[in-house]
Amino acid sequence: MFQKILIANRGEIALRVLRAAKELGIKTVVVHSTADADAMHVRLADESVCIGPPPSRDSYLNIHQIVAACEITGADAVHPGYGFLSENARFADILAAHNITFIGPSGDHIRIMGDKIEAKRTAKRLGIPVVPGSEGAVSDEGEAKRIAGEIGYPVIIKATAGGGGRGMKVARTEQDLIQALQTASSEAGAAFGNSEVYIEKFLEKPRHIEIQVFGDGAGKGIHLGERDCSLQRRHQKVWEEANSPALNEEQRAQIGEICARAIADLGYSGAGTIEFLYEDGEFYFIEMNTRLQVEHPVTEAITGIDLVHEQIRVASGGGLSVRQDEIRFQGHAIECRINAEDPRTFTPSPGTITHFHTPGGLGIRVDSGVYSGYRIPPYYDSLIGKLIVHGRNRVECMMRLRRALDEFVVDGIKTTLPLFRDLVGNADIANGDYDIHWLEKHLAETV
Structure with missing residues (x-):
């Protein structure tokens, strides 16, 4: 069992993980931004390390600072909670390179499931039922029209690296399709740095x-x-x-x-x-x-x-x-x-x-x-x-x-x-x- 777990998150999930670790007799370290200095999980942890100013990119998403906090405190594992770095394959890989256990799946599995197209291919291979749609990313208007015609309208355009509803647009007719394709791709590029999108059958009342x-x-x-x-x-x-x-x-x-x-x-x-x-x-x-x-x-x-x-x-x-x-x-x-x-x-x-x-x-x-x-x-x-x-x-x-x-x-x-x-x-x-x-x-x- 681990000796000390660093919790790389904030709010209720940080407190949830802290309580579980304490029940197991494991020492806890929490990292926090300056905005969270008075947070409950910071007050209750065995140790705390301030890792930056309020913006997430400078604190909770700052991999270098979190790894440094592990080394300073001697934490041998990191629980990422949800959000922030919890599904960041690079973070998992960096921790492994520093002999720190990432409490989660391997970086390879995070990568596979983080790419919506590869995830769908993998699910299909594993016998999981999937929504009818394109086999991969779609950028060509002609290909988009062909696929949508085959699976039937309405269809939904989704970002391959997306989540939270961003980069998702519904097209009910061929006339809607091209605009939806362009808008979803633009949104995906702005939100995730990856403008690739794919097409699936849109279910009306799922x-x-x-x-x-x-x-x-x-x-x-x-x-x-x-x-x-x-x-x-x-x-x-x-x-x-x-x-x-x-x-x-x-x-x-x-x-x-x-x-x-x-x-x-x-x-x-x-x-x-x-x-x-x-x-x-x-x-x-x-x-x-x-x-x-x-x-x-x-x-x-x-x-x-x-x-x-x-x-x-x-x-x-x-x-x-x-x-x-x-x-x-x-x-x-x-x-x-x-x-x-x-x-x-x-x-x-x-x-x-x-x-x-x-x-x-x-x-x-x-x-x-x-x-x-x-x-x-x-x-x-x-x-x-x-x-x-x-x-x-x-x-x-x-x-x-x-x-x-x-x-x-x-x-x-x-x-x-x-x-x-x-x-x-x-x-x-x-x-x-x-x-x-x-x-x-x-x-x-x-x-």
């Missing part, structure tokens, strides 16, 4: 279903069920739940087994999430995230397995702690992402939290690094906390969530709590009857 997987790097793989992440705004997840209201036991087991087998065949090490669009009983691979997900707590709630403990165990060479036949799914869990944003316009709302009170009681968990008097800086992601609720079934979970949302108090800034209080009372949500477009339509109708 759900977003993802499978949590783990590999030991030596040919063994397991899955820990699915999460339904269909409630999204601008391709950003807002509400996640496990299990999905749309799947039955047979579908759940079938897609889980496919993913677990693929991870084993790939020789993958650590946590990963294979994401699908799901429509009319069919799954279509869209991407694989080679890291811990924001929404991992709902999986922990229904399995009782600490995913960060498992990440650390696998990275240290201890292998998987459970076999597939030992995993049991109990009850239902929902996570709400509480952001420092205006609940109607979704504009960021940085500032000082004057009062912060979290709900409690059976089945309630809040992952957050903020506190009364804490100032939300304007430089980073607006997520300030996650409310995770678990119940014996979905009905109980929804009842408990409604009560928890009523107890949650954040004063001094605007948050998305009112949005969730609205959603928990909606009939479609109560019935689990929604898709990836539902939330944006709902918001447009309620403005």
Whole structure:
């Protein structure tokens, strides 16, 4: 087991990893920007190192400074959390060159899954169902028209190196296609430094279903069920739940087994999430995230397995702690992402939290690094906390969530709590009857 882990992140995920390390008896080091000097994870860590000014490029994305912090403190492993450098293959390679363990997959696997075209090719080779579309990048207008004609309109243009909805455009006719191709390519180049795009069939009313997987790097793989992440705004997840209201036991087991087998065949090490669009009983691979997900707590709630403990165990060479036949799914869990944003316009709302009170009681968990008097800086992601609720079934979970949302108090800034209080009372949500477009339509109708 590791002696000391450096946590290369901030906010609630840094605190989440810190707690897991402490439970395992591992010393912790956190890095932070000058803007985060008073953050909770900085206060609780065994050691902390300031690595730069507020801009991420000068601090949390500064590989040289993070490696230097490892060497100064004697950290023998780095947990990247999510975002920032968590899916940066070069970072993983540099750590390996310095004999520091990256708590995650190999740089090669990060590269494969970070390139959307190569990821799709790999998924297809591993027996994972994929969305019909181009075999590679498309830049020629004639080729784009041919492919779109073959798979049928509407189609979606996506950035090969993309994420978060950037570099994505829908074309419903051939007339739309060329403009969508040019716009998506331009956006991709500006956002990711790579203007390559590809074409896929656009599904009209899909759900977003993802499978949590783990590999030991030596040919063994397991899955820990699915999460339904269909409630999204601008391709950003807002509400996640496990299990999905749309799947039955047979579908759940079938897609889980496919993913677990693929991870084993790939020789993958650590946590990963294979994401699908799901429509009319069919799954279509869209991407694989080679890291811990924001929404991992709902999986922990229904399995009782600490995913960060498992990440650390696998990275240290201890292998998987459970076999597939030992995993049991109990009850239902929902996570709400509480952001420092205006609940109607979704504009960021940085500032000082004057009062912060979290709900409690059976089945309630809040992952957050903020506190009364804490100032939300304007430089980073607006997520300030996650409310995770678990119940014996979905009905109980929804009842408990409604009560928890009523107890949650954040004063001094605007948050998305009112949005969730609205959603928990909606009939479609109560019935689990929604898709990836539902939330944006709902918001447009309620403005």
